Amino acid sequence: MESDEIMPIPAEVKDQAARLRRGALGVTPDHGLEEKLAKSVRTGKPLNVKLGLDPTAPDIHLGFAVVLRKLRQFQDLGHQVIIIIGDYTALIGDPSGRSATRPMLSKEEIQENARTYVDQLTRILDRDRTTVRFNSEWLGKLSFADIVSLTSKMTVAQVMEREDFHNRYTQGQPISLHELLYPLAQAYDSVAIEADVEMGGQDQMFNILAGRGLQRELGQEPQVAFYMPLLVGLDGVKKMSKSLGNYVGIAEPPDTMFGKLLSISDELMPMYFELCTDVPLDEVTRLIDDSRAGRSNPKDVKRRLAREIVTIYHGADAATTADAEFERVHAKHELPDEMPALVINPEMLRDGRVWICRLVVEAGFAKGTGDARRLVQQGGVKLNGEKVSDPAAELDPAELNDAVLQVGSRHFARIHAA
Numbered sequence: 001m002e003s004d005e006i007m008p009i010p011a012e013v014k015d016q017a018a019r020l021r022r023g024a025l026g027v028t029p030d031h032g033l034e035e036k037l038a039k040s041v042r043t044g045k046p047l048n049v050k051l052g053l054d055p056t057a058p059d060i061h062l063g064f065a066v067v068l069r070k071l072r073q074f075q076d077l078g079h080q081v082i083i084i085i086g087d088y089t090a091l092i093g094d095p096s097g098r099s100a101t102r103p104m105l106s107k108e109e110i111q112e113n114a115r116t117y118v119d120q121l122t123r124i125l126d127r128d129r130t131t132v133r134f135n136s137e138w139l140g141k142l143s144f145a146d147i148v149s150l151t152s153k154m155t156v157a158q159v160m161e162r163e164d165f166h167n168r169y170t171q172g173q174p175i176s177l178h179e180l181l182y183p184l185a186q187a188y189d190s191v192a193i194e195a196d197v198e199m200g201g202q203d204q205m206f207n208i209l210a211g212r213g214l215q216r217e218l219g220q221e222p223q224v225a226f227y228m229p230l231l232v233g234l235d236g237v238k239k240m241s242k243s244l245g246n247y248v249g250i251a252e253p254p255d256t257m258f259g260k261l262l263s264i265s266d267e268l269m270p271m272y273f274e275l276c277t278d279v280p281l282d283e284v285t286r287l288i289d290d291s292r293a294g295r296s297n298p299k300d301v302k303r304r305l306a307r308e309i310v311t312i313y314h315g316a317d318a319a320t321t322a323d324a325e326f327e328r329v330h331a332k333h334e335l336p337d338e339m340p341a342l343v344i345n346p347e348m349l350r351d352g353r354v355w356i357c358r359l360v361v362e363a364g365f366a367k368g369t370g371d372a373r374r375l376v377q378q379g380g381v382k383l384n385g386e387k388v389s390d391p392a393a394e395l396d397p398a399e400l401n402d403a404v405l406q407v408g409s410r411h412f413a414r415i416h417a418a
């Protein structure tokens with residue numbers, strides 16, 4: 001059982017804990033991680049490190065990879081990672097950060113998303129030290145009497161301490177009873193697998209602490225709660241999210257990743273170095289200090305950052321190539337060696353001409369013609385290096401054959417008239 005008495009911590013364990021704590025937002029209790037690691041060394045038994053996922057967004061980006069990379073560090077130290085795919089809790093939907101009830105997913109959607117997750121997780125995690133479980137294994141077997149018994153271990157007052165529930169309640173917004181059961185269900189996952197450590201983002205703090213509390217109530221040694229910060233997205237404002245479009249996907253091509261990373265603000269570089277790379281923190285401090293003091297060019301530091309990240313997911317050769325291509329295209333204003341083809345077909349024509357906004361959309365560089373119109377008005381669209389200033393421009397396809405459409409600094413397409 002967990003004790004208030006702090007046991008002597010071996011130097012080996014202190015080194016492990018220091019490595020694991022890099023970038024962490026917090027660990028509860030303060031000395032809990034060191035004690036768990038020390039116990040593992042004494043007994044020779046690996047820790048069970050838990051991450052719970054509701055399979056609702058299967059595309060992994062750098063923000064999500066922050067937690068996965070930390071799990072990989074646990075694995076490299078000999079511990080076992082247990083991924084809980086919340087196929088059962090996804091029927092509820094995690095209300096964390098929600099201002100309204102989240103729609104339930106169908107079982108078919110959950111199964112498909114879960115399969116995609118498993119395929120992508122092993123891009124970062126060690127497959128041999130990763131166990132994937134579905135919480136329907138235990139939650140689906142609970143009787144109504146079991147659920148009533150579990151609910152006696154958590155009070156309504158505790159649940160209403162959650163900021164999202166509190167805000168919705170005070171604002172008179174509805175909260176369904178099934179949502180109140182979500183923290184309890186996720187907490188029971190920790191009991192079912194006897195978790196030693198649970199990883200999560202800072203938005204999962206309440207749920208992870210609920211797991212500690214339920215384990216203690218049911219006679220288990222409480223897990224250590226290990227929180228990682230939410231990575232700020234490319235916009236420099238909100239957390240990285242595919243739905244917000246401010247993300248870098250780990251499966252994106254090297255040149256796309258490199259270009260996106262070069263677009264972040266200088267202020268974000270320390271966070272990205274710490275959370276997304278393995279560069280020693282003392283070296284990161286030196287790099288950032290030199291760039292701020294004018295002893296080095298911040299752009300060169302950012303290119304180092306981009307190379308480090310691309311190397312992790314695509315290898316050093318791909319990172320070097322992406323860097324050289326970016327320099328050739330953007331610094332020397334040359335065209336990329338390769339670019340996708342954009343074929344003008346008859347369906348795109350109107351009175352024998354093609355609308356510039358339609359071209360931008362068909363190339364995949366805008367979500368719709370309204371978005372394309374804004375890009376033109378902002379000066380972000382070029383044909384053969386010349387800005388297109390009129391969003392209503394209609395062009396002769398014959399004159400566009402073999403022309404290069406450019407949107408922003410990273411998107412190019414070679415036009416072909418059918």
